[in-house]
Amino acid sequence: MRLTDLPQGASALVETVEDAHASDPIAQRLRDLGFVCGEPVRVVARAPWGADPLLIQIGSTRFALRRAEAQRVSVQTGQTAS
Amino acid sequence: MSQAPLRVALVGNPNCGKTALFNLLTGARQKVANYAGVTVERKEGRFDTPTGRRVQLLDLPGAYSFESTSPDERVTRDVLLGRYPGEAVPDLIVCVADATNLRLHLRFVLEVQQMGLPIVLALNMMDAAKRRGIVVDVAELARRLGMPVVETIAVRRDGAHGLLGLLDTHAPSVPEPAGDAQQPPSAQRHADLHAEVRAILRAAVTMPRATDARDDAIDRWTLDPVAGPLILAAVMFLVFQGVYSFGKPMTDAIGDAFDWLGALAAGWLPAGPLHSLITNGVFSGLGTVLGFLPEILVLFLFILVLEESGYLPRAAFLLDRMMVSVGLTGRSFIPLLSSFACAIPGVMGTRSITDPRDRLATILVAPLMTCSARLPVYALLIGAFIPHRPVLGVFNLQGIVLFALYVAGIAGAMAVGWVMKHLRRDRSEHALLMELPSYRMPKARDIALGLWERGMIFLKRLTGVILALTVLMWFISTFPAPPAGATGPAIDYSIAGYIGRALQYPFAPLGFNWQISLSLIPAFAARETAVAALATVYSVAGGDTDVVSLGHALASNIPLASALSLMVWFAFAPQCMSTLAVIRRETRSWRNVAISFGYMFVVAYLAALVTYQIARHFV
Numbered sequence: 001m002r003l004t005d006l007p008q009g010a011s012a013l014v015e016t017v018e019d020a021h022a023s024d025p026i027a028q029r030l031r032d033l034g035f036v037c038g039e040p041v042r043v044v045a046r047a048p049w050g051a052d053p054l055l056i057q058i059g060s061t062r063f064a065l066r067r068a069e070a071q072r073v074s075v076q077t078g079q080t081a082s
Numbered sequence: 083m084s085q086a087p088l089r090v091a092l093v094g095n096p097n098c099g100k101t102a103l104f105n106l107l108t109g110a111r112q113k114v115a116n117y118a119g120v121t122v123e124r125k126e127g128r129f130d131t132p133t134g135r136r137v138q139l140l141d142l143p144g145a146y147s148f149e150s151t152s153p154d155e156r157v158t159r160d161v162l163l164g165r166y167p168g169e170a171v172p173d174l175i176v177c178v179a180d181a182t183n184l185r186l187h188l189r190f191v192l193e194v195q196q197m198g199l200p201i202v203l204a205l206n207m208m209d210a211a212k213r214r215g216i217v218v219d220v221a222e223l224a225r226r227l228g229m230p231v232v233e234t235i236a237v238r239r240d241g242a243h244g245l246l247g248l249l250d251t252h253a254p255s256v257p258e259p260a261g262d263a264q265q266p267p268s269a270q271r272h273a274d275l276h277a278e279v280r281a282i283l284r285a286a287v288t289m290p291r292a293t294d295a296r297d298d299a300i301d302r303w304t305l306d307p308v309a310g311p312l313i314l315a316a317v318m319f320l321v322f323q324g325v326y327s328f329g330k331p332m333t334d335a336i337g338d339a340f341d342w343l344g345a346l347a348a349g350w351l352p353a354g355p356l357h358s359l360i361t362n363g364v365f366s367g368l369g370t371v372l373g374f375l376p377e378i379l380v381l382f383l384f385i386l387v388l389e390e391s392g393y394l395p396r397a398a399f400l401l402d403r404m405m406v407s408v409g410l411t412g413r414s415f416i417p418l419l420s421s422f423a424c425a426i427p428g429v430m431g432t433r434s435i436t437d438p439r440d441r442l443a444t445i446l447v448a449p450l451m452t453c454s455a456r457l458p459v460y461a462l463l464i465g466a467f468i469p470h471r472p473v474l475g476v477f478n479l480q481g482i483v484l485f486a487l488y489v490a491g492i493a494g495a496m497a498v499g500w501v502m503k504h505l506r507r508d509r510s511e512h513a514l515l516m517e518l519p520s521y522r523m524p525k526a527r528d529i530a531l532g533l534w535e536r537g538m539i540f541l542k543r544l545t546g547v548i549l550a551l552t553v554l555m556w557f558i559s560t561f562p563a564p565p566a567g568a569t570g571p572a573i574d575y576s577i578a579g580y581i582g583r584a585l586q587y588p589f590a591p592l593g594f595n596w597q598i599s600l601s602l603i604p605a606f607a608a609r610e611t612a613v614a615a616l617a618t619v620y621s622v623a624g625g626d627t628d629v630v631s632l633g634h635a636l637a638s639n640i641p642l643a644s645a646l647s648l649m650v651w652f653a654f655a656p657q658c659m660s661t662l663a664v665i666r667r668e669t670r671s672w673r674n675v676a677i678s679f680g681y682m683f684v685v686a687y688l689a690a691l692v693t694y695q696i697a698r699h700f701v
Contacts, residue, residue, distance in 0.1 A: 026513045032147035033515070034186055036276045045305040049403040053412070053514055055305060059185030060292045062518040064399045064412065069513055 012075035087136035094178035096144030102236035115389035119434025152436035181211035329377030340369030363556030390524035409503025421451035466633030593644035593694035647694035654686035
């Protein structure tokens with residue numbers, strides 16, 4: 001499941017960040033920011049127009065990600081850490 | 083002390099308080115605010131530790147990582163690698179981390195540690211961490227990281243005690259690298275650093291909850307799809323209405339005071355050129371511009387409070403989609419908002435935009451935002467031509483016209499962005515990836531300092547470039563004296579009269595008389611000077627010296643259609659020189675300066691032409 005498919009307020013664990021193309025700097029930056037396997041994430045809010053960008057909580061930080069960016073993150077729902 | 087100073091660099095994630103710490107240690111007053119990317123350049127300062135050790139402190143732009151970098155992050159990386167021209171590698175790195183945000187910040191600390199320079203960690207914002215019940219076992223953290231750790235509170239006067247003590251006693255040494263010294267391939271190394279951070283946090287940090295409950299409560303409203311945009315619109319409207327309602331009465335008071343001073347000076351001085359220079363040049367010209375200081379300060383008050391509060395990145399989040407549709411990005415919002423104060427910090431602030439294409443687009447539209455130097459021009463014309471009439475009970479017509487002029491600038495920027503988006507060939511994807519900080523109560527002292535700084539900058543401009551131009555305007559409006567037996571007003575025979583009449587040809591279709599056309603030249607150096615120039619010209623031609631009487635002089639000399647056209651001209655015109663110079667510096671290209679100047683001239687001319695030609699049929 002993609003991070004973009006996660007309903008507002010729901011939590012999940014990051015599985016992986018996929019490169020949209022070879023040596024994708026955006027995917028690289030996402031990994032730098034903590035989007036790595038096993039990290040809990042939550043969709044905190046969605047912007048008014050077209051629910052783009054999304055506000056994602058990871059660790060104690062909140063990042064605004066456009067849908068195209070969040071699309072790179074695959075997540076796993078089920079049991080999550082707080 | 084004969085010893086060479088200890089060279090220390092402040093490094094860390096964006097918005098962790100490096101600059102606040104820098105200001106605290108060196109007594110400097112570098113700009114601080116609550117969003118990522120306030121510091122975009124390296125800044126240097128000096129101080130002595132309690133035992134007299136000299137320290138040369140570098141404040142560097144915040145960075146998330148050194149792998150994929152924006153222009154400001156590159157500065158930081160280059161300094162640490164010794165690649166920055168004229169900058170030796172620092173003796174010691176003080177890594178600053180926000181104690182409430184260690185999950186993110188410690189990873190970067192580990193990345194910096196891998197560079198192998200002597201390093202200590204300053205755990206900043208310990209006050210906020212304690213308030214949220216976050217407990218850090220500092221000794222354990224230091225042991226796990228393999229580097230000294232001190233707690234700091236950069237916003238408190240004595241908040242750097244621990245760090246100073248450490249700098250005093252600590253001999254810089256390369257720490258034991260905590261992890262494997264070998265560098266595995268990128269993805270693997272990432273997972274390793276993150277895993278290491280998690281292990282350290284488990285051992286040394288207790289966090290009752292991941293987020294600040296207060297932030298969550300505020301965000302529930304400010305980021306709501308319906309309430310959020312309404313709150314944003316209300317905040318923006320309040321700012322512009324506030325500038326007019328609070329600033330205007332003070333402006334009038336200053337105008338009265340200058341009238342009184344001018345009259346006093348006129349009584350003392352013997353008649354002659356000096357009398358004319360002081361009353362017509364200095365008091366009319368400078369006094370009129372100085373009168374707008376309160377309005378400018380009110381505008382800055384709002385901007386500073388917004389910057390400190392942490393609300394601005396929220397606004398950027400709400401507006402991102404809209405800004406993308408006009409070829410910009412949510413990240414453009416903060417540079418564009420600072421352009422309401424002045425386009426120069428706005429253009430420089432675009433360095434925090436990672437993407438070169440988005441950055442250039444933002445630079446090109448930033449001068450369309452209504453900067454504070456336009457405010458005197460607008461306020462003068464609005465005061466003279468727009469009646470003070472209540473609208474819908476709470477608003478007044480003058481405030482609404484001012485708001486409309488600001489909206490015109492924004493709409494212009496959107497139109498220009500949209501056109502640029504469709505002209506360029508590069509349609510590839512560009513990232514937002516923007517951090518939203520915790521809210522913070524603005525500190526009265528910081529706001530007061532910020533206002534003081536801005537006030538002083540304004541006064542320096544006033545006594546520098548504006549004074550010089552005003553005296554020049556007085557000179558060319560006064561000399562040469564009319565020939566014996568001349569019948570018209572004396573100013574018609576002056577240099578100013580001749581230049582103005584020559585300039586009037588291209589500007590006549592916009593409804594500008596020769597006095598206005600003439601004032602456009604000094605406005606190119608600094609926009610407010612247009613007001614000073616008009617005041618001088620009309621005052622030499624025989625008139626009083628303050629804003630109100632300049633307003634009367636204008637109202638009796640030009641029609642409303644010309645005034646509207648002039649306001650529209652100022653909304654779009656390519657000004658000022660300093661803005662063009664900073665565009666040249668930031669983009670390293672004369673072509674971008676030419677594009678910027680060219681499109682703004684065309685837009686301003688056409689918009690003013692249309693305004694005048696339509697308005698003169700109706701009013």
